[in-house]
Amino acid sequence: MGSDDLPEWAGLLISVMLMAPFLIVLLIYLRHQLRRRTWSRAEATVTGRRTEKSRQGDGSETTTTTVTYAFSDANETDRTGTAVNPSGDPRGGDRLQIMYDPRNPDRSKVVELRRMYLVILAVFFVMFALGVWSVFTSLGTA
Numbered sequence: 001m002g003s004d005d006l007p008e009w010a011g012l013l014i015s016v017m018l019m020a021p022f023l024i025v026l027l028i029y030l031r032h033q034l035r036r037r038t039w040s041r042a043e044a045t046v047t048g049r050r051t052e053k054s055r056q057g058d059g060s061e062t063t064t065t066t067v068t069y070a071f072s073d074a075n076e077t078d079r080t081g082t083a084v085n086p087s088g089d090p091r092g093g094d095r096l097q098i099m100y101d102p103r104n105p106d107r108s109k110v111v112e113l114r115r116m117y118l119v120i121l122a123v124f125f126v127m128f129a130l131g132v133w134s135v136f137t138s139l140g141t142a
Contacts, residue, residue: 011138018131022124029121039099041111044071044081046094065089069096073105081108 048068053061067083067090081098090096100108 008138012135015131015134015138018127018134022121022128022131025117025121025124029117035099035101035109036111038102039109040074040102040105041097041099042071042073044069044096044098044108044110046090046092046096047080049090049092067096069098069110071098071100071108073100074102077105079105079108081106083110086110087112 046067047070050066052064052066054064055061065085067086068080069083070078070080073079079100081100083096086096088094097111098108099111100106
């Protein structure tokens with residue numbers, strides 16, 4: 001190993017760090033897909049909306065919108081839920097598609113899979129591929 005070369009363990013660590021984000025996002029995506037298949041769906045009505053602005057340390061401003069919605073489960077029991085920064089900028093009276101856990105209907109979520117998640121998954125896949133390539137490169141030169 002030359003003076004400019006990284007130790008083998010460092011190369012493997014960098015490789016694993018490149019692969020980890022893809023695996024995490026993939027697990028989140030798979031959990032979402034499992035919920036889509038096993039949770040019940042309902043139509044909810046937006047009953048409230050709160051927008052808060054906060055200033056960050058660098059002077060930028062962040063806006064957080066929290067929406068409250070009401071829906072009826074399969075037993076016609078009225079339920080409520082909240083969503084933070086839902087897509088589509090819903091207002092009071094708007095309809096949302098939600099899914100809820102039939103074993104615990106108080107657990108609900110707005111049905112959406114933002115395109116952004118797929119873009120992130122694609123970017124992290126490239127990092128994952130670089131990580132796998134890096135592992136094989138590190139092991140091949142040992």
